[in-house]
Amino acid sequence: MRCALVATFFLPNSSMDDRGGYHGYAATDQYAVDPHFGSLAELQELANALHARGMKLVLDTVPNHVGPHHPWVHDEPAANWFHGTLAHHLTASFDFSMLINPHAPERDRDPILHGWFANSLPDMNTDDPTVSQYLRQNTVWWIEETGADALRIDTFAFVNRGFWNDFHAELHLLFPRLTDVGEVFDQHPEITSSFAGGVTRAGIDTGLYTPFDFPTYFATREVFGEGKPMSTLAQVLASDALFPHPERLVPFLGNHDTSRFATAVPDTDAQRLAIAYLLTTRGMPQIYAGDEIAMKGGGDPGNRVDFPGGFEAGPEQGAFTESTRTPEQQATWSWFQQLLKLRREHAPLACGAEQVLDAGPNDLVYIRKGTSACSAMDRKSGEDGDFIVLQRAADPAAHSLMIELKNTAAEGCTPSVPVLGQAAFKQHDTQLTINPSTDVVILPCRFERR
Known part of the structure; x- marks a missing residue:
């Protein structure tokens, strides 16, 4: 390709x-x-x-x-x-x-x-x-x-x-x-x-x-x-x-x-x-x-x-x-x-809304959600998203990121297996813990359909 x-x-x-x-x-x-x-x-x-x-x-x-x-x-x-x-x-x-x-x-x-x-x-x-x-x-x-x-x-x-x-x-x-x-x-x-x-x-x-x-x-x-x-x-x-x-x-x-x-x-x-x-x-x-x-x-x-x-x-x-x-x-x-x-x-990466969830000296975590900015022909139904984790560290695996999702654009979006990079993650109530093994991780997530 x-x-x-x-x-x-x-x-x-x-x-x-x-x-x-x-x-x-x-x-x-x-x-x-x-x-x-x-x-x-x-x-x-x-x-x-x-x-x-x-x-x-x-x-x-x-x-x-x-x-x-x-x-x-x-x-x-x-x-x-x-x-x-x-x-x-x-x-x-x-x-x-x-x-x-x-x-x-x-x-x-x-x-x-x-x-x-x-x-x-x-x-x-x-x-x-x-x-x-x-x-x-x-x-x-x-x-x-x-x-x-x-x-x-x-x-x-x-x-x-x-x-x-x-x-x-x-x-x-x-x-x-x-x-x-x-x-x-x-x-x-x-x-x-x-x-x-x-x-x-x-x-x-x-x-x-x-x-x-x-x-x-x-x-x-x-x-x-x-x-x-x-x-x-x-x-x-x-x-x-x-x-x-x-x-x-x-x-x-x-x-x-x-x-x-x-x-x-x-x-x-x-x-x-x-x-x-x-x-x-x-x-x-x-x-x-x-x-x-x-x-x-x-x-x-x-x-x-x-x-x-x-x-x-x-x-x-x-x-x-x-x-x-x-x-x-x-x-x-x-x-x-x-x-x-x-x-x-992944349409959210191209034209979804963006919200920063965590920003520190050596890490940046944000979500791209939905397809609000897509052209009409590219707009998708539903509200899926992608977590993006960027970490500047000699050993990314040595760092754990804990992100509170309540009252954020990511609340209710359940992450799945990374499509880029490697990371272990778990979610407890509204707290998401990510243990990245690589400097870049993209985790797709899906919102519950009501």
């Missing part, structure tokens, strides 16, 4: 000039496919192949800026096409707290909304109605041409909320089933949540389906890479009330803007725990290509090297099959595969 993935996203649209940066976010033509990837016809072929497999295509889109070698830089289509000019412009600031602080002056917000990213990428004047319309129409064209199912929106927080309100109003009208996820690179839930659709405490509703779950990203790095208490993860979950739809959040362990997870968290036992948490906590997890084989890499551009065997290297030198993977790569692949299989077979 292969790893079970439901969607893939990349940045094929907008032709790039390599002089604008290795990163692929320096567009020179908004209506051309990046030749590194191929042609529009090949992109359409990819979309059809994904859909035939029941998978989704997510396009990466960047309304915030273009590349420094875009023809517009020296020949603007209209006056005020950009915020500033090549000679005179602000440099982008990353202090997003200024955007939600009602007492912050415009002086402190302007560099965020009008500054040139990295002091080199021309900032589109999304305050201008003509520019705004152009960017909306460009996005509509890409969706129609490719049949894209969703968008990944780069540098979301750097664009004014009025633009996003109009952007989503038009897209939702034309493509009612389209979803999108916005990049708000910040560890504070009070900041990331303020950009979610339905939130108006910082201004007009952006209409965004969901932001990325950067708070969980930062917490997993701290817990599994720096040894902070496991309860740090529970503290992030405690802020879910700030999001209208926390079940939509997209947690991840790393991406193309961060050091590789296997480099930041070199301990393989800690990696196992982190992967288990990613694939059993609420939300739709994102797996950065290569993390499934524990690829390593530091900051840009070391975190964006080709997948082994990709492009010029050839599959015989790569990691596409078990026979060509190293033992370390295969171990990580198998762990992802095992957890993804369970996530697919």
